Amino acid sequence: MIKISNLHKSYRMGANSLHVLKGIDFNVEEGELVSIMGSSGSGKSTLLNILGMLDEADEGSYFLDGVPIKNLSEKQGAKYRNKFLGFIFQSFNLIGYKSALDNVALPLYYQGIGRSERIDRAMSYLEKVGLAQWASHLPNELSGGQKQRVAIARALASDPKVLLADEPTGALDTTTSYEVMDLIQEINDEGRTILVVTHEHDIAQMTKRIVNLKDGLIIEDTVVSQVRALSNV
Amino acid sequence: MFDLDRWDEIFETIRKNKLRTFLTGLSVASGIFILVILLGIGEGMRNGIAREFEQDASNLILVFPGVTSKEHKGLNPGRRIQLKNQDYNQILLKYGDQLDHSASVYQVYNSVINYGKESGSYRIDGTFPAYHVLENNQLASGRFININDLDNSEKNMVIGHRLKLDLFKDEEAVGKNVQLAGINFKIVGVFSDPGGERDETRAIIPITTAQKAFGGKNNIANMYLTLKPEENFDAAVATSTQFSAELEELLKDRHTIAPDDNSALHINNSLENAKRFYTLMDMIRLFFWGVGICTIVAGVVGVSNIMLIIVKERTREIGIRKALGAQPLSIIGMVLHESIFVTAIAGFLGLIFSLALLEFVGPLIETQYIYNPTVNFTVAINTVIILVIAGALAGFFPAWRAARIKPIIALRDE
Numbered sequence: 001m002i003k004i005s006n007l008h009k010s011y012r013m014g015a016n017s018l019h020v021l022k023g024i025d026f027n028v029e030e031g032e033l034v035s036i037m038g039s040s041g042s043g044k045s046t047l048l049n050i051l052g053m054l055d056e057a058d059e060g061s062y063f064l065d066g067v068p069i070k071n072l073s074e075k076q077g078a079k080y081r082n083k084f085l086g087f088i089f090q091s092f093n094l095i096g097y098k099s100a101l102d103n104v105a106l107p108l109y110y111q112g113i114g115r116s117e118r119i120d121r122a123m124s125y126l127e128k129v130g131l132a133q134w135a136s137h138l139p140n141e142l143s144g145g146q147k148q149r150v151a152i153a154r155a156l157a158s159d160p161k162v163l164l165a166d167e168p169t170g171a172l173d174t175t176t177s178y179e180v181m182d183l184i185q186e187i188n189d190e191g192r193t194i195l196v197v198t199h200e201h202d203i204a205q206m207t208k209r210i211v212n213l214k215d216g217l218i219i220e221d222t223v224v225s226q227v228r229a230l231s232n233v
Numbered sequence: 234m235f236d237l238d239r240w241d242e243i244f245e246t247i248r249k250n251k252l253r254t255f256l257t258g259l260s261v262a263s264g265i266f267i268l269v270i271l272l273g274i275g276e277g278m279r280n281g282i283a284r285e286f287e288q289d290a291s292n293l294i295l296v297f298p299g300v301t302s303k304e305h306k307g308l309n310p311g312r313r314i315q316l317k318n319q320d321y322n323q324i325l326l327k328y329g330d331q332l333d334h335s336a337s338v339y340q341v342y343n344s345v346i347n348y349g350k351e352s353g354s355y356r357i358d359g360t361f362p363a364y365h366v367l368e369n370n371q372l373a374s375g376r377f378i379n380i381n382d383l384d385n386s387e388k389n390m391v392i393g394h395r396l397k398l399d400l401f402k403d404e405e406a407v408g409k410n411v412q413l414a415g416i417n418f419k420i421v422g423v424f425s426d427p428g429g430e431r432d433e434t435r436a437i438i439p440i441t442t443a444q445k446a447f448g449g450k451n452n453i454a455n456m457y458l459t460l461k462p463e464e465n466f467d468a469a470v471a472t473s474t475q476f477s478a479e480l481e482e483l484l485k486d487r488h489t490i491a492p493d494d495n496s497a498l499h500i501n502n503s504l505e506n507a508k509r510f511y512t513l514m515d516m517i518r519l520f521f522w523g524v525g526i527c528t529i530v531a532g533v534v535g536v537s538n539i540m541l542i543i544v545k546e547r548t549r550e551i552g553i554r555k556a557l558g559a560q561p562l563s564i565i566g567m568v569l570h571e572s573i574f575v576t577a578i579a580g581f582l583g584l585i586f587s588l589a590l591l592e593f594v595g596p597l598i599e600t601q602y603i604y605n606p607t608v609n610f611t612v613a614i615n616t617v618i619i620l621v622i623a624g625a626l627a628g629f630f631p632a633w634r635a636a637r638i639k640p641i642i643a644l645r646d647e
Contacts, residue, residue, distance in 0.1 A: 054556065054641040074561045074636075082558020093553045093644060097249040109238060110558040158558065 001161060001193050002028040002051065007060035009046055020046045021057070022216035028162075028195065033188040033226070035196045035204040038213035045166065047213070048197050052085055052164050053077050065161050082110050086155030090167035092147040094139040100150045101126060101135040107158035125153040129183060145176035152183060156192075163187070163194040169203055181206045181229035202232075243571050250543075257539045258579030261620065264532030265583030268525030268616060269608050273591040275518040277598065277606025282510050283466075292462075292473050293367065295501040296480065297455035298488075305491035314488050314497050318444075318451040323487070324458070324480065331476065333459045336364040339443045340454040346436060347412040348400040355396055356435050357413070359443020365391075367457040368426060373397075375407035375422030378439050382421075386441040390418040393433035394425045413438075416446055466507075473504040529616075533576075533623040540572050540631035544638075551635050552643020561636040568635050572628025573621055580620040584613055 009021040020043045028034055038044040049055035050062065053069060062069045064084055072080065086107075087093075094103045105122035113121070126132050129149040131142075139147055148168060155163055165184065169177035181203060188194050188208075196207055204210050205227045212220035247254045298314035321337040339359035346355055358364070365377045373394055382389045390411065397406045406420045418438065426432035443449060460476060463469040477500050482492070490497040544551070551564055588608065595606045 049641050052556070054639070054644075078555060078558050078560040081556060087556050089644060093549070093556075095550050095553060097245065106554070107557045110554075110560070110563070115238060115241075154557070 001030045001032070001065055002026070002195075003061075003063040004051075005061055007047075007050065007057050007062065009043075009050065009055070009057050009059075020216050021050075024060070024216075024218060026211065026218065026221075028193060030193055031188070031191045032209060033185070033194045033196070033207045034209045034211060035198055035207040036211050036213060037199060037201075037204050039199065041215075042213040043216040044197050044213050048164055048166055048195070051162075051195065052087060053081050078110075082107060082158055084161045086158060086160040086163045088148070088151050088155050088163065088165035088168045090170040092139070092144075092151045092171075094147060094150060094154075096139055099136050099138060100131060100142065103139070103150055104154045104157050107154060111158060122153070122157055125156050126150070128156070129153045143176075144172050145179055148172065148176075148180050149183060152180070152187070156187065161193060163192060165194065165196045167198055168196060169198070169200065177203065178229045178232050185226070185229055202227075239566065239570055242567060243574055246571060247575070253539065253543065254575055257536055257575050258582070260535040260539075261532045261576050261579040261624070262583035262586070264529045265580045265616065265620060266587045267528045269584060269587035269613060270590065271521040271525045272518075272612065273587070273595065273606040273608045274603065275514075275521040276608065277595065277603040278517060279511075279514045280606070281604035282514055292460055292469055293503045294458045294460070294473065294477060294480070295455060295499075295503075296458070296484070297499050297501075299496045299499055301490055301494055301497040303491040303494040303497075305494065306489055308489055312497075314490065316453045316456065316484075318453060320484060320487060321453060321456055324456070324483070327483070328476070328480075331460055331472075333461045334363040334366050335456070335458045336361040336367055337440065337453040337456045338364065339440050339447075339449050339452060341443065341447050341449075344413060344436075344447075346396075346400065348409065351400045353396070353399050357443060357447075358435055358437045359440040359447075359449070360437060361440060364437065364457065365424065367459065368428075368432070370424040370426050373423040373425050374405075375420070377422055377424070378437060382439040383441050386445055387439060388416060388418045388442060389421045389438065391422040391424055391437045392420060393435045394423055395430045395433035396436060397423045399434070414446060470504050470508045473502055474508075477502045477505070529620065529623065533620075533627045536572060536576055536624060537627035537630060540568060540628050541634070543571075544568060544631045544635045547635070548638055548643050551638050552640040555638070555640040556644060564636045564638075565629075565632040568632035569625060569628045572631075573624045576624025576627065577617070577621045580617045580624075584617055588613065 004027070005025045007021050007024040007026075008019070010017050010019040012018075024047060036044045036047065046055065050057050053072065056072075064080070067080070067084075069080065095106070098106070101119065101122050104125055105118045108118040108121060123132065123135060126135055129152055131146060131149055131153070134142060134146060139150070142150065163184075168184070169180055172180060184194060184196070185206065196203070198204055205224060206229050207224070208226050209223045210220070211218055296316070298316050301308070301310050301312045301314065304310050316337070318337070325332070325335065337360065341357040341359070343354045344357045345352055361383065362377055362379050370377075375391070377391055378389055381387065390413070392406065400406070400411065401409070406423055409420050410417045411420060412418075413436070424433075424437075440453075444451065458480075460469075460473055463472055481498060481500050484490075484498055485492060485494070488498070551559075554564065591606055591608060598604075598606065
């Protein structure tokens, strides 16, 4: 599903150049649930941004579902993001003045799907994350866990190939974190490929494979036996 | 533009940001409002002045001599010019078919008129019958002087109403004799003059009689001429200006005056004065347009500023949208659409409000120089169209900036 090889990325900071990714080789198969770990500055967010086509690598190749992701125009990038990827952020990034339902429906709007179908589909995803009765509420009327579940429903709405989660539990307490991880596991059980960036070991243990980054290189890549989040709640 | 979902998005943002939208709209609406009101007042002033001049409808040309200020053909400056009967006759001969009314006047100031024990010192105008028409005199009793009086140098006199009151009190004046310079004159009429008392303390006698009685030979003091009416104002001005110029040339030639000597001969053309007023009005109108356009430009800059702030405020939202697959064009469309929509609606509101004000308050304005202020509807509509285009321009730069926002920067957690 994801094939990257020899990925390099550096940032220019004034006169200095900061080499963040120093040659990453990394593959993800369909249906995997991978966590990317590393201390801050290890390059894990940069890697996720490149995977999410929000940023572009200086060197190396990246194939997503067999499609080369290289020198994309803004237009093409937007199209691919919409079609291939679903994003889950630490700070949820819901649009404040839109209801939960409208937030979930937004990716479908950018797919050009008609209004009634959009609403139907968004509603079914909200049901899936257990928030159907909150559909008309604004984000600031929801708890942190509920917001993240709305964000997950939104990420799923466009039926993407890969879900990219950047510290999805970073802003949540432990119990809520496990509830969200449970949802992520459920979605993975249905066969969806998911990448989770985290620095929490207990969260990482709930995935199927841990990739450890340090100073821009992969130092460890191990398959782990998954801990079900539900057992910890 | 006809994307219903886009409209939905616009209405939603507007609903959630009422104050911001209101302030944006206000600057545009007031811009249009001020422009339309200014244009209306400009038109009103033009109408008012046109009415003033149409009422008079006086295309009167007054010719009176002065003193030369330039040496010409060996003649020294400082020479007093004296118009003669021959000048007047020459003009009649040459332009008779163009003229409507004409009169030359021989004037004597401070002449004593006696009636019985009463006496007074008055101005005597020796002139032609047409003088009454030119001076807009109304008969109170009797008749004006006529062509017979002139031909026979009759000692007949028409007196102003004020003069009649001075000498005759309540007595009937017509048919009585008065003494002027020791000569008996018979009063044949009494007139009133719109010029008021000053013009009513005059006595009018035939020019032939005046020139003989006062030793005026064939001298005249001035000439009054009017031209035949023209189709419209502009044509009248053109003809009248040309006539004045020809007249000036003719008289300057006859009296050996330098062509560029402006003090030797005065030709006062009332239409030319009117024309000057109209030119001034056009300038004022131009000025109003300038002020109005500047107001709109200020409004547009205001909208552009507000849209920039909006874009800044929505950076994160735009980042989210882009992460979810919004294309740059759709972001530009969203921002532009909002700015055009707001400017157009606000512009129309300003237009309707100002037109209503002109419509209902305009006719109530009772000033001499503002009359029926209106605005051409096509002009008004064009203004709004310009405004919508301006709104698009105002929105474009912020929209373009919004499209350039990188989601990775917009979504960075602080």
